[in-house]
Amino acid sequence: xxxxxxxxxxxxxxxxxxxxxxxxxxxxxxxxxxxxxxxxxxxxxxxxxxxxxxxxxxxxxxxxxxxxxxxxxxxxxxxxxxxxxxxxxxxxxxxxxxxxxxxxxxxxxxxxxxxxxxxxxxxxxxxxxxxxxxxxxxxxxxxxxxxxxxxxxxxxxxxxxxxxxxxxxxxxxxxxxxxxxxxxxxxxxxxxxxxxxxxxxxxxxxxxxxxxxxxxxxxxxxxxxxxxxxxxxxxxxxxxxxxxxxxxxxxxxxxxxxxxxxxxxxxxxxxxxxxxxxxxxxxxxxxxxxxxxxxxxxxxxxxxxxxxxxxxxxxxxxxxxxxxxxxxxxxxxxxxxxxxxxxxxxxxxxxxxxxxxxxxxxxxxxxxxxxxxxxxxxxxxxxxxxxxxxxxxxxxxxxxxxxxxxxxxxxxxxxxxxxxxxxxxxxxxxxxxxxxxxxxxxxxxxxxxxxxxxxxxxxxxxxxxxxxxxxxxxxxxxxxxxxxxxxxxxxxxxxxxxxxxxxxxxxxxxxxxxxxxxxxxxxxxxxxxxxxxxxxxxxxxxxxxxxxxxxxxxxxxxxxx
Numbered sequence: 001x002x003x004x005x006x007x008x009x010x011x012x013x014x015x016x017x018x019x020x021x022x023x024x025x026x027x028x029x030x031x032x033x034x035x036x037x038x039x040x041x042x043x044x045x046x047x048x049x050x051x052x053x054x055x056x057x058x059x060x061x062x063x064x065x066x067x068x069x070x071x072x073x074x075x076x077x078x079x080x081x082x083x084x085x086x087x088x089x090x091x092x093x094x095x096x097x098x099x100x101x102x103x104x105x106x107x108x109x110x111x112x113x114x115x116x117x118x119x120x121x122x123x124x125x126x127x128x129x130x131x132x133x134x135x136x137x138x139x140x141x142x143x144x145x146x147x148x149x150x151x152x153x154x155x156x157x158x159x160x161x162x163x164x165x166x167x168x169x170x171x172x173x174x175x176x177x178x179x180x181x182x183x184x185x186x187x188x189x190x191x192x193x194x195x196x197x198x199x200x201x202x203x204x205x206x207x208x209x210x211x212x213x214x215x216x217x218x219x220x221x222x223x224x225x226x227x228x229x230x231x232x233x234x235x236x237x238x239x240x241x242x243x244x245x246x247x248x249x250x251x252x253x254x255x256x257x258x259x260x261x262x263x264x265x266x267x268x269x270x271x272x273x274x275x276x277x278x279x280x281x282x283x284x285x286x287x288x289x290x291x292x293x294x295x296x297x298x299x300x301x302x303x304x305x306x307x308x309x310x311x312x313x314x315x316x317x318x319x320x321x322x323x324x325x326x327x328x329x330x331x332x333x334x335x336x337x338x339x340x341x342x343x344x345x346x347x348x349x350x351x352x353x354x355x356x357x358x359x360x361x362x363x364x365x366x367x368x369x370x371x372x373x374x375x376x377x378x379x380x381x382x383x384x385x386x387x388x389x390x391x392x393x394x395x396x397x398x399x400x401x402x403x404x405x406x407x408x409x410x411x412x413x414x415x416x417x418x419x420x421x422x423x424x425x426x427x428x429x430x431x432x433x434x435x436x437x438x439x440x441x442x443x444x445x446x447x448x449x450x451x452x453x454x455x456x457x458x459x460x461x462x463x464x465x466x467x468x469x470x471x472x473x474x475x476x477x478x479x480x481x482x483x484x485x486x487x488x489x490x491x492x493x494x495x496x497x498x499x500x501x502x503x504x505x506x507x508x509x510x511x512x513x514x515x516x517x518x519x520x521x522x523x524x525x526x527x528x529x530x531x532x533x534x535x536x537x538x539x540x541x542x543x544x545x546x547x548x549x550x551x552x553x554x555x556x557x558x559x560x561x
């Protein structure tokens with residue numbers, strides 16, 4: 001029934017399929033399988049549409065179907081908020097246009113099956129670099145990519161996007177050839193296949209198809225899935241040579257009592273100080289109204305650190321006192337405090353640009369945040385000394401930090417590999433909490449490190465991500481977890497850390513660019529060899545096979561037979 005509808009009313013059926021599949025694929029937490037199915041439908045649909053009349057009208061209908069599915073997949077994130085429909089519609093318009101544009105461009109770029117995966121991955125790489133919200137909203141899977149997750153330390157999310165594009169390309173070709181039966185294939189004289197299909201007006205159209213490329217693309221996808229079955233993503237053993245267990249804590253006290261938030265966080269930190277080496281407060285845990293309040297609070301945190309020997313990540317919100325365009329704005333920051341005072345200070349590098357549905361932090365609805373970030377807030381590395389009072393049991397550990405939306409952006413190169421990254425956050429919806437935690441997991445996989453994720457909202461997720469850790473907690477409640485640190489740290493740089501996305505771009509575009517490079521016509525001629533009287537092997541064969549001469553009885557001479 002469905003196939004008959006597709007054959008008699010192909011465009012109308014494809015528009016309906018596009019709307020349904022976009023709703024399933026473009027959820028706030030995209031999964032790889034629905035996304036591949038949606039892209040394969042979109043890829044097949046746009047390829048057929050560009051060869052038919054009324055192309056622009058048909059593309060507008062396809063975009064409208066994507067917009068409807070995308071809008072309804074996100075409309076529930078801010079239920080009850082008066083601005084939710086407008087914000088959701090703006091998001092759906094922007095990202096549906098971005099996604100459809102690159103699919104249509106690939107349809108005009110010819111029949112090379114390697115073009116669409118390369119364009120798809122490159123496009124979202126550019127969007128992530130330019131967008132103020134990074135990879136939030138990108139048509140890229142956040143879950144369901146475990147089979148190819150081993151690629152992330154080498155080519156980051158670029159490799160996962162290429163896998164999605166290649167899978168959609170193979171699936172669309174399979175559906176076109178073997179399921180829908182739109183075309184009849186036969187071999188040309190040059191060995192390439194040609195598929196013929198009639199459009200709705202009855203005009204016969206011919207497209208050249210190189211089935212060898214599709215088969216090779218399928219072979220690559222299968223080959224790249226094998227390494228995941230040979231590796232196990234498990235935390236490292238606690239008790240082995242050159243390894244030390246480190247206690248880390250996310251401080252999430254109950255703020256319903258009469259105490260101020262700063263006192264509540266200080267008391268909760270003192271409770272876990274005996275079990276944790278590093279304690280982190282969630283994003284915007286306390287608010288410092290003046291610089292004097294900030295200095296007083298950090299001195300109290302230093303005294304607590306000196307008393308218990310614990311390192312405290314104090315996350316705060318402060319107003320900007322400068323005159324000019326930043327006057328009245330606020331910024332989020334995190335200070336790492338040790339027994340000797342402030343060791344490092346970080347500020348959010350990518351604040352949410354507006355009251356947007358994909359902004360992770362609820363406090364953006366209350367005030368604006370400055371985009372100006374001082375140089376000292378750029379992510380760096382700080383060494384902390386852990387261990388017992390006996391100097392033989394002291395060791396150093398490298399830490400860094402990022403805040404909230406920073407984890408939605410690809411990391412730049414670190415001067416040294418951090419063993420632990422502090423990740424204070426604050427989200428306002430359970431689904432967005434999952435999205436941001438998956439973003440942190442991807443950053444941890446890229447660097448092969450561990451992130452202490454601490455979400456301070458009532459519906460937030462907290463835990464350790466990366467290095468095989470899977471601990472998660474929903475909502476408030478202070479917890480302590482043990483992680484393993486290699487001492488000394490192993491400087492095993494990944495390809496992504498060394499070369500960024502260049503290696504992935506090289507691998508994606510090489511099959512397309514290399515065949516286009518004209519090779520020089522070089523002919524090497526050799527002089528004719530001197531003629532030989534006889535071939536040695538042939539002469540020996542003749543000597544062995546010839547019969548012995550016989551004597552003529554009449555004349556007495558030898559005669560060759």
